[in-house]
Amino acid sequence: MVTATEQTHLTQIRHYLHQHPELSDQEFATTKYLTDKLRDLGYRIITPTDLKTGVIAEIGVGNPVIGLRSDIDALPIQEVTNLSYASENDGVMHACGHDFHMTALLGAAERLAAEPTLNGTVRIVFQPAEETHVGAQEVTAAGGVTGLDAIIGFHNKPDLPVGTIGLLAGGLMAAVDQFTVTFHGVGTHAAMPQLGADPLVALAATVGAVQSIVSRNQDPQHAVVVSVTHIEGGNTWNVLPESAWFEGTVRTFDQKARQLAKKRFIEIVNGQAAAYGVKANIDWLVGPDVVDNDSRLTKIVVDESAKHFNVVAPTPSSAGEDFAYFSQRIPSVFAFIGSHGNSDWHHPDLILDDAGLVPAVEWYYFNAKRLLAELTE
Ligand SMILES: [Zn+2]
Numbered sequence: 218m219v220t221a222t223e224q225t226h227l228t229q230i231r232h233y234l235h236q237h238p239e240l241s242d243q244e245f246a247t248t249k250y251l252t253d254k255l256r257d258l259g260y261r262i263i264t265p266t267d268l269k270t271g272v273i274a275e276i277g278v279g280n281p282v283i284g285l286r287s288d289i290d291a292l293p294i295q296e297v298t299n300l301s302y303a304s305e306n307d308g309v310m311h312a313c314g315h316d317f318h319m320t321a322l323l324g325a326a327e328r329l330a331a332e333p334t335l336n337g338t339v340r341i342v343f344q345p346a347e348e349t350h351v352g353a354q355e356v357t358a359a360g361g362v363t364g365l366d367a368i369i370g371f372h373n374k375p376d377l378p379v380g381t382i383g384l385l386a387g388g389l390m391a392a393v394d395q396f397t398v399t400f401h402g403v404g405t406h407a408a409m410p411q412l413g414a415d416p417l418v419a420l421a422a423t424v425g426a427v428q429s430i431v432s433r434n435q436d437p438q439h440a441v442v443v444s445v446t447h448i449e450g451g452n453t454w455n456v457l458p459e460s461a462w463f464e465g466t467v468r469t470f471d472q473k474a475r476q477l478a479k480k481r482f483i484e485i486v487n488g489q490a491a492a493y494g495v496k497a498n499i500d501w502l503v504g505p506d507v508v509d510n511d512s513r514l515t516k517i518v519v520d521e522s523a524k525h526f527n528v529v530a531p532t533p534s535s536a537g538e539d540f541a542y543f544s545q546r547i548p549s550v551f552a553f554i555g556s557h558g559n560s561d562w563h564h565p566d567l568i569l570d571d572a573g574l575v576p577a578v579e580w581y582y583f584n585a586k587r588l589l590a591e592l593t594e
Pocket residue numbers: 313348562563
């Protein structure tokens with residue numbers, strides 16, 4: 218089935234997409250490119266009009282309806298790979314490999330279109346705006362995944378070799394929460410702190426204290442990350458400012474840990490504020506949930522994948538993925554597929570191995586057919 222021609226064809230598609238990256242929710246040229254390709258293959262384009270970018274298309278008839286998902290957006294990163302097919306859009310780069318995902322899904326769409334018959338319907342879901350974590354919601358709100366019996370997707374994994382697939386039931390990628398905290402005190406002369414209420418000492422103490430959520434509150438068997446990533450306060454050496462703020466993120470792999478982290482964070486911040494005589498304002502932004510692989514479906518996908526690839530149980534990633542929005546609503550499986558990169562996601566020098574495209578095509582293709590067969594009533 219795999220031919221040198223298929224590899225060359227896929228490589229060409231990926232290099233074209235890599236050269237023409239577009240930011241989240243602005244993937245207009247990408248959308249047109251994908252729509253044209255799918256139409257040429259004989260797919261029915263059913264993209265809801267509410268969807269500005271992204272493509273939904275179907276082939277086959279009747280039940281079951283199996284969704285295959287790829288994201289399509291790039292990142293605001295200046296590419297430094299020196300590749301012959303490097304990004305032509307200044308300051309925008311496919312640094313997460315969504316070009317790899319799109320190419321794999323187009324390749325699978327092509328193989329499925331070549332089948333004499335399909336035992337049901339395959340729906341191709343090219344989802345916009347994964348990086349800003351709104352695309353899966355946009356697709357869902359527009360009705361793009363309504364009626365699906367199952368949906369599968371993957372993220373390329375630069376640290377896995379080509380031909381290796383990472384699969385596990387349960388939490389594969391972390392729930393993402395984001396926080397911003399502002400401490401309001403009373404500004405004063407640096408030489409007379411007793412006349413004010415210093416937000417900087419409160420902030421410094423709090424940045425250390427919130428780490429105790431990981432070391433003292435959470436179950437040591439369950440991974441939790443608390444990262445303060447940005448601090449601002451004051452602007453000169455001899456004045457204590459009126460306010461100071463910091464922001465950061467919390468990553469968890471189950472609901473219990475997620476709720477506990479939030480509860481303790483708020484208690485600690487308010488406790489520190491009280492201790493130092495300042496007021497705290499906390500903004501808590503709820504991001505994507507855990508990418509939670511359905512256990513029954515994962516069993517089927519692992520069984521099918523093991524016929525063709527080296528299947529490993531991967532270390533869950535503390536990065537987030539808005540496929541979670543689908544996985545909370547539809548039985549789903551998300552995989553890691555080896556892309557043998559020189560670096561990691563979101564790095565400006567990331568180069569992926571095109572040899573990983575055929576296994577990714579086949580992963581979609583074989584599992585789509587298997588799920589069509591398995592989920593028939
Ligand atoms: Zn990314």
